Amino acid sequence: MSISANASKYDPWLAYLTQVERVTPYLGKSIQPYVNTLKVAKRALIVDLPIVMDDGSIRHFEGYRVQHNLSRGPGKGGIRYHPDVDLKEVMALSAWMTIKTAALNLPFGGAKGGISVDPTELSARELERLTRRFTSEIGPLIGPQVDIPAPDVGTNPQIMGWMMETYSSIKGHTVTGVVTGKPLHLGGSLGRVRATGRGVFITGVEVAKNIQLAIKDCKVAIQGFGNVGSEAAYLFEEAGAKVVAVQDHTGTIFNENGIEVVELQKYVHHNKGVKGFPKAQEISNENFWTLQMDILIPAALEGQITAERAQNLTAKLILEGANGPTHPEADDVCLERGITIVPDVICNAGGVTVSYFEWVQDMSSYFWSEAEINERLDKLMINAIADVWQKSTDQDCSLRTAAYILACERILKARQERGIFPG
Known part of the structure; x- marks a missing residue:
């Protein structure tokens, strides 16, 4: 079974509408009349x-x-x-x-x-x-x-x-500014390719501190080993964690003592997938979801974490490197089981953040060093996850709901202040 967005009959638009419905009661009365613009x-x-x-x-x-x-x-x-x-x-x-x-x-x-x-x-x-x-x-x-x-x-x-x-x-x-993520010599930005995976790592480390989860010796399982999953894997390994399992479209590999990430990156570059990696054993794709792990990083397609899979997860922390990887029902199961989810709209936002930096650089025709970009990215991501954590604490809600509260307040306030034309 390969990774597929449609494998679990997941309706991503319905999932999004469910998230909007859940956040609506938290929004102020002055902007609630505009909520339907989000639907x-x-x-x-x-x-x-x-x-x-x-x-x-x-x-x-x-x-x-x-x-x-x-x-x-x-x-x-x-x-x-x-x-x-x-x-x-x-x-x-x-x-x-x-x-x-x-x-x-x-x-x-x-x-x-x-x-x-x-x-x-x-x-x-x-x-x-x-x-x-x-x-x-x-x-x-x-x-x-x-x-x-x-x-x-x-x-x-x-x-x-x-x-x-x-x-x-x-x-x-x-x-040049019509697209981002371009080659460097066409106005692209340093740090763009690795930015999403870096953002997953940065937000993961910040939330791990808040839930008293030490990164060193953590067992990490990753679904998807493209730009996002491989960079997150590398950074977590550098921080002392063990990447024990990786799944992609070719299969699932496991090594309880840790998979050497750089070696796996080289192997995947030449073999177009993790299947057959000699320093890990192959296991079934479904067994991936029941492995012993501390951190799960779904970094493939949407709709992968179903309620059934969530019920069997051993992870303490889920970092959503992909967009929409968790069913709303699975969200509820994780909340009940005390599993913390850093939602996609914050966790994997490193890519769009550096895309913003690229757009700004193209507009000014002045380009920053990779160190400057990473410093700006880290600061912005740390501040964003701190705001979401504080909102979650204040409202006694999940991090996903907190992120949606902050975002919807900003969007609907802008809609309110711009007004509706014609009036």
Whole structure:
């Protein structure tokens, strides 16, 4: 069984709406009339993408760009290339971006895009044609002051480079700020690739202090070993923790004495997955969820932690490196069992934070060192998780609800103060 967003019949949009319903009673009366603006997407575009394949045939792909809410600034959100991409998923991801940017107090709204495609089945030339066609179709909706895409599952800096060049060609001049996550020599930012995993580590360490969980010798299990999972694994190992299990689309590996992360990174780079790693044993994917662990990092796709899996978890702390990995019902189970969850909208916000830094650098054409970026990122993430922890304590609620309270207050206050046009 591979990691799949649809394996557990998870409805990400319904999960998001459930989270909004749960936070509504905590919001002030003056902004509650605006809550329904969070339950709809401002704008959604579905595009047909006919592509000439290398063999001369023509295939049609379906693409999406959704802008959920722009009350606090331009839309911000990644582009996902994955077979499971559909409108509901993209709507939910765009909504989570609205919450995420507000929870971090970044001057953005929420957006997301994607194409229903397995990028590994396309040649580089086919992938470039698909990307350029998609960019031209969504071009009227994006721009550095309108909506700024970035990489996500199945996309990378090269794809962002193609998007930037296509958009710039249409505009007639170079527009570096139309996307983030670009190659460095096209206006990308140092620290961007590793930022999401770094944010997972930083927020995890801060919350671990609050629940008296010592990182040294902690057993860490990670689902997903891409940019996010591998960087988080590396940083936790550096801090003295043991990464005992890793699961990805090829299978699950386990070593109770700890998996050497750098060796696994090199192995995955050459073998495209963790399966067969010689210094760990292979176990079934479902057994991953019952292993002895202190920290669980779901860093793959949404909908992975079901209520049943949550009932069997031994983890004390869950760090949501992926977007929407936990079912609402599983949230309840974890709360009852005393398992602390650092929610996705804070935990994995390191990527969008450094995307913000990249956007600012592109606007000024002045670039910072990686040390400066990491220092700014760490400070912002530490302050954000401290605010969420304090709100959770004040309101006697979960960290997820606390993050949503902070974010929704900021979004709806902006909506209230901007007013509704026409009145």
